[in-house]
Amino acid sequence: MQLLYVRYLAARPVDEIQCVTQTRRRHRCTNVLLSPGASGGTWRLVPATATSGQLALPAEVMAIYDLSGLPYAEQLRWRAQRCQQHAAAPTAADLAVAAWEPFDPLRHHEHIRTRLPTRARPSGSTGRTHRAVGW
Template identity: 40%
Template sequence: MSRRLWVHPENSSRLLRAGQTRRCRYCGNYVDWHYKADGSPVPLVPQEFPARQIPDGKRWHLSRGTVYPGDGGSRFCRIAHTAVCPAADESDTHPRLLPVRRHLAVHSRKLVETGTWARPAEAPTVSATRIADHTTSGPDREVALMLGVHYLAPGRIATLRCVALTPDKRRCPGTLLAATTPADAGRWRTVPVPYSGGLGAQFAGEPMDAYDLSALTYAQQLRWRWQHCMAHDRSVAPDIELTEWIAFNATDHAEYIRKELG
């Protein structure tokens, strides 16, 4: 039986509910993805929890489809999946969140044992940044600079697809570069690696290749940030997929620092 899906007019996100829930690639548990006010996605555990049981700084709440830190004055709140993912280092988990983490770990083992989900062949533990990266990692991922932020694409900029829903209920096959004029596109240039804490600090200031969109207007950069092709730039069509940009972090994405232009 089919269901009709639509975007609520007061929702700040255009993402259909069907596109928000997916499995964590590292532990196999379901995750609800929601956008923060700045447009960055946050993976949330699908269930709600009594706010008094969740430590300060670990609470999230939803308002009109947008996720905000804190409980919003409610008796219940959500928690980020990155705070309890069993694939992350347990020492990074707050003691009061350990029961949730262990519950998810048990469920992960059941998924593996039943053949429902296969554990990826990666390191035993991964960082929270890696867990929050919902795109498919690959050796050809490229960096773009827009709205003052360095973003990592899921692949090559030239092949980055639009996330809007087509009338036949499929993801738009168009690319962000399709039908663009020079005024709507960026240009490749060498930029400094942005500072990040941890091991990535050693790369700060070094040259790296990036697709620079900063010369475009604010509206044009928003089109790229929301991952829409020219045909869906001002369309009312909802999105069927999450935007695939993630904030570039030199600590976790050092392998994508390229210096081919220089």
């Protein structure tokens, strides 16, 4: 996943990334970031390089879920890992830590997919076992 010019490995599939906010009843918010009506990203094939200008082998491409087309505030919402409801409530406490891990093409090689997912927004059973950098 790419947001704010940084590639991250998400802990969950794109459509299962859950809001980290604590609700008034002290439970974790169960909303997902990619809620109906929320603008999502686009799957793209990009060179599987590190961020600092390493040369990639020609065959080394990978699918990423690119959020860089979204407005800045939306990208901040994704990185803060808050649902649309809680993005508007900055005083609400976070119950969990946002689970973004900076993506490393070597360390996270097993999550690299060289083809785009067959559906832009995976739902249902297909793709649920994969993490967001793949499909």
